[in-house]
Amino acid sequence: MPKVNLYATFRDLTGTSQLQVEGRTVGEVLANLVRRYPQMREELFEGEALAERVSVFLEGRDVRYLEGLSTPLAPEATLDLFPPVAGGGLEGRFGALPPWLLEHYLTEWGGRKLADGTYTLPGARVRFAEAAPLAVGSLSIPQLWVEVEGEEAGAWWKRIVLAASRGGG
Amino acid sequence: MLGGYAHRIARIDLTSGKVEYFAPDPKDLEMYVGGRGLGVKYVFENGPQVDPLGPENLLCIMNGPLSGTRAKMSGRLAVVTKSPLTGTVTDSHMGGWTAAKLKWAGFDGLLIKGASEKPVYLLVKDGEVSIHDASDLWGKTTHEVHRLLQERHGKEADVMAIGPAGENLVRFANWLNNDERAAGRGGTGAVAGSKKLKAIVVVGKQDKMPQPKDPELWKEADRLASATINDPKNVTAPKKGGLSLYGTNVLMNITNVMGALPTYNAQHTCIEGAEKISGEYIREHRLIKDNTCHACPVACKKMVEVHINGKTIRFESYEYESAWALGAHAGHTDTDWTGYAIYLCNAFGMDTIEAGNAIAVLMEATEKGYYQGEDGIRFGDKEGEIRILEAIAYRKGVGDMLAEGPARFAKAIGHPEIALEVKGQSIPAYDPRGLKGMGIAYATSNRGACHLRAYTPASEILGVPYKTDPLAWEGKGKLTKLFQDLSAFTDSLDLCKFSQFAEGPEEYAKQLAAYWGRPVSPEEILKIGERIYNLERYYNNLAGWAEGSDYLPKRFLEEPSDCAGSKGQRTELDLMLEEYYRERGWEKGVVPPAKLQELGILSQAAD
Structure with a gap:
C-alpha cells in the first residue's frame, strides 16, 4: 500500500505526519485520503483537478511532470504532500542540505530555536523537516523541506537559497 | 599577505x-x-x-x-x-x-x-x-x-x-x-x-604544508566541511554514499533508464546491457581496491582488473564518462574490452571522451558510407576500436585524420553533422534530449561541450540543490549560470567537483577566509566565479568565438530521442539561450563592456 508523508499544516489538519493509503494512482490515493480526512479536500483539489498551490511528489518528482493524478503508483511508492504557504511565505526542498547544517546557519545568523523546533529570525520564522530522500538507482539523496514566513521572508529565503547552493560533477 | x-x-x-x-x-x-x-x-x-x-x-x-x-x-x-x-x-x-x-x-x-x-x-x-x-x-x-x-x-x-x-x-x-x-x-x-x-x-x-591565518576559524570551517561530506545520508559519505561506493559510474544505469545516455553516436538514447559497464557491476565483478586522492575521505577511484585474450590488466579507473565513450557510444557494453580501451587511452595519453567520440563518428561514417577506407569500423567492433585507438595515438591511416578531433574529421569527409561537438569539443555522457539542462550547459561552456562547467544533472537527476524536471527547459538557463559560477570558483580553489555534492558557498567561504586571513562572504564566492567565467568568455570572443558560437549539434535539435524516459524529446536550445543570456547580461554570447567593467575585468585588462 503506498505511503503518504504529510508536511506543515497538513499535519495539523490530519493529526499525523505519515500514513498508508490505498490506491493504484496518485488520484486514487488522494481521493482515499480525502475520504478519511474530508477537511483535506479543499486543500488538495480545485474541482476535480489537483490544486495549483499544492506540491505532490512521487519519489522526488513533482507529479505534474509525470502523469498528474493518473500517475500510476507501485504498492511500495511514497508520496510527499506539501501545503501551500500562506502570508507571502516561501517554501521549497533542498537536496544534500543536512538539517543540522541549516540549524547551524540559522543560529549563526542570529536565529532562536523555539520549543516546536522552528526558528525565529528578525522578521521571519523558519520551519523545516526532512522529506523522503530522493532515491535514484543506487543513489539516495537526502531532501530537506524548508518554509520561511513573515515580513522579511523574501530576504531570509534568498539567504537560505544561497547557503543551500550546491552543484556537482 | x-x-x-x-x-x-x-x-x-x-x-x-x-x-x-x-x-x-x-x-x-x-x-x-x-x-x-x-x-x-x-x-x-x-x-x-x-x-x-x-x-x-x-x-x-x-x-x-x-x-x-x-x-x-x-x-x-x-x-x-x-x-x-x-x-x-x-x-x-x-x-x-x-x-x-x-x-x-x-x-x-x-x-x-x-x-x-x-x-x-x-x-x-x-x-x-x-x-x-x-x-x-x-x-x-x-x-x-x-x-x-x-x-x-x-x-x-x-x-x-x-x-x-x-x-x-x-x-x-x-x-x-x-x-x-x-x-x-x-x-x-x-x-x-x-x-x-x-x-x-x-x-x-x-x-x-601551509597553515591557516586564522586557526580558530579554520577549526570551525574544517569541522563543518568534514561533517557534511561525512554525513551518512550524503552521497559523499565514505563507504556509504553512492559516489563513494560506486564512483562516477553509479550513473550508467540511471541515465540509461532515463533515455539520457547517448549511444551509437547519439543515434539512440539508451543501450541494452548497460548494466555490464555500470558502477554496480564493476564493483561486484571487477573491483580490486578503492583508491583516493590527497585529503579525500570519499575514495571514488576504483582500481579494477579486466581480462583480455588471457591477459589480466589492472588499472584505474572505470569512470562513467570513459565507460560510456568507449563502450555504449561505440555500440557495445563489453566489460573487459571497454576497460581495455580505457587503459590504452591512459597509456597513450588521450582523452577518453574525445577518443570515444572519434571512434563513434568513424563507426557512423563507415556504416553510412561517408568513409570508405579499408580501416573503417562498424558499431560494436571492439577489436577494431582498439586498432583505431592505437592508430590515432600514432597517427596511422584514418587515425591521422581522427587525431585532429572528431569535428575536423567529420568536416573533412563532408559530413560535419555527425560530429557531436560544440566549439570543436565533443559531448560527454549525457544526452541533452533526456536532460535539457545539459543542452544549455554544453552550448554555453567556455571550453566546448562539457559536463563539468555546469553539472545540471545534479538538479535534474539528484535534486541538488533543488529538483528540476529533466525534460523541462524552463529555469535551466538560470540553473546553468549558478553552476558555472560555482564551479569556476571551486576549480580555482582547486577542490574536487564532488565536494559540491556536500558543500556550498558558506563552507567554501569559511575555509578560504581562514586561509586568506580576511572575511569572505558567500556572495563574494559567486562573484569571483562569475568574473572568471566572463573573463574566459571575453578571451573566447577575442579569439574568434563570438556571436552564434553557443550552438548544439543538429541531431539534438532535430532528431527525437527514441528511448523510454525521453522518447520523442528534442532540445529547446533557443528558448534556453534566451533565458541564459538574460541571466548573464550577455549579448548573443558576447560579453558587453559594461559587464566587464562591473566585474573589474576591463579596468584591470586596461591596466
Whole structure:
C-alpha cells in the first residue's frame, strides 16, 4: 500500500505526519485520503483537478511532470504532500542540505530555536523537516523541506537559497 | 599577505632554457584565487591570438590556496592553456597528489612557454625548477614514464606525463599523473608535446604544508566541511554514499533508464546491457581496491582488473564518462574490452571522451558510407576500436585524420553533422534530449561541450540543490549560470567537483577566509566565479568565438530521442539561450563592456 508523508499544516489538519493509503494512482490515493480526512479536500483539489498551490511528489518528482493524478503508483511508492504557504511565505526542498547544517546557519545568523523546533529570525520564522530522500538507482539523496514566513521572508529565503547552493560533477 | 599560497610562481622558457620566479600580484589572487581562475588570467594576458601548438602558447600548471592543506577534497590540479582542439581558453583538472606536492615544493604554479629542441622534463623541488633531458623517455607510454621517473627520483616523487598521443600532437592528448589520473579534456597534452615537454616531476614534503591565518576559524570551517561530506545520508559519505561506493559510474544505469545516455553516436538514447559497464557491476565483478586522492575521505577511484585474450590488466579507473565513450557510444557494453580501451587511452595519453567520440563518428561514417577506407569500423567492433585507438595515438591511416578531433574529421569527409561537438569539443555522457539542462550547459561552456562547467544533472537527476524536471527547459538557463559560477570558483580553489555534492558557498567561504586571513562572504564566492567565467568568455570572443558560437549539434535539435524516459524529446536550445543570456547580461554570447567593467575585468585588462 503506498505511503503518504504529510508536511506543515497538513499535519495539523490530519493529526499525523505519515500514513498508508490505498490506491493504484496518485488520484486514487488522494481521493482515499480525502475520504478519511474530508477537511483535506479543499486543500488538495480545485474541482476535480489537483490544486495549483499544492506540491505532490512521487519519489522526488513533482507529479505534474509525470502523469498528474493518473500517475500510476507501485504498492511500495511514497508520496510527499506539501501545503501551500500562506502570508507571502516561501517554501521549497533542498537536496544534500543536512538539517543540522541549516540549524547551524540559522543560529549563526542570529536565529532562536523555539520549543516546536522552528526558528525565529528578525522578521521571519523558519520551519523545516526532512522529506523522503530522493532515491535514484543506487543513489539516495537526502531532501530537506524548508518554509520561511513573515515580513522579511523574501530576504531570509534568498539567504537560505544561497547557503543551500550546491552543484556537482 | 594572503595565506594559503607559496607566493612563488616559476616562469619557464623552454626555448632558452631560462627559469625565472615571481610572486603573484595580490590583486590577482583576490580577483581570481588560483587554479583555473589565475591560470585563465595568465593565458588571457598572453593573448588570445596565439597558435595553440606554437611556442608562444602558455601552458599553466596551477594549484590553489587550499592545495596541500588538510581541506577535504583539495587534491585537484589545474592545467590551463589555449586549446588546440577548440581554440578557446581551456582548463582541465587532475586528482592525486600533484597539486599538494607542488605547493609543498614551494609553488602556486608553473607557467611554461617556448619549445625545446630536444625532449625534456621538469624537476620541481625545494622552490627551484630545473630542466632535464628526456630523450630516453620520448616515445614511451605514460605508465612507463611514471615508473622510470620514480625509479630515478624516488617513490615519493609525483610524476605527471604525456604519452605518445601528446608527442604526436593528437589534438585531444592529455596529461596523466599517478598512473591513471587524467587532466583529460581540451588537448593540453598536445600543447606539452609541441613544447617537447614529456613530464613534470614534483618532489615536496608535507612539512611544508601551509597553515591557516586564522586557526580558530579554520577549526570551525574544517569541522563543518568534514561533517557534511561525512554525513551518512550524503552521497559523499565514505563507504556509504553512492559516489563513494560506486564512483562516477553509479550513473550508467540511471541515465540509461532515463533515455539520457547517448549511444551509437547519439543515434539512440539508451543501450541494452548497460548494466555490464555500470558502477554496480564493476564493483561486484571487477573491483580490486578503492583508491583516493590527497585529503579525500570519499575514495571514488576504483582500481579494477579486466581480462583480455588471457591477459589480466589492472588499472584505474572505470569512470562513467570513459565507460560510456568507449563502450555504449561505440555500440557495445563489453566489460573487459571497454576497460581495455580505457587503459590504452591512459597509456597513450588521450582523452577518453574525445577518443570515444572519434571512434563513434568513424563507426557512423563507415556504416553510412561517408568513409570508405579499408580501416573503417562498424558499431560494436571492439577489436577494431582498439586498432583505431592505437592508430590515432600514432597517427596511422584514418587515425591521422581522427587525431585532429572528431569535428575536423567529420568536416573533412563532408559530413560535419555527425560530429557531436560544440566549439570543436565533443559531448560527454549525457544526452541533452533526456536532460535539457545539459543542452544549455554544453552550448554555453567556455571550453566546448562539457559536463563539468555546469553539472545540471545534479538538479535534474539528484535534486541538488533543488529538483528540476529533466525534460523541462524552463529555469535551466538560470540553473546553468549558478553552476558555472560555482564551479569556476571551486576549480580555482582547486577542490574536487564532488565536494559540491556536500558543500556550498558558506563552507567554501569559511575555509578560504581562514586561509586568506580576511572575511569572505558567500556572495563574494559567486562573484569571483562569475568574473572568471566572463573573463574566459571575453578571451573566447577575442579569439574568434563570438556571436552564434553557443550552438548544439543538429541531431539534438532535430532528431527525437527514441528511448523510454525521453522518447520523442528534442532540445529547446533557443528558448534556453534566451533565458541564459538574460541571466548573464550577455549579448548573443558576447560579453558587453559594461559587464566587464562591473566585474573589474576591463579596468584591470586596461591596466
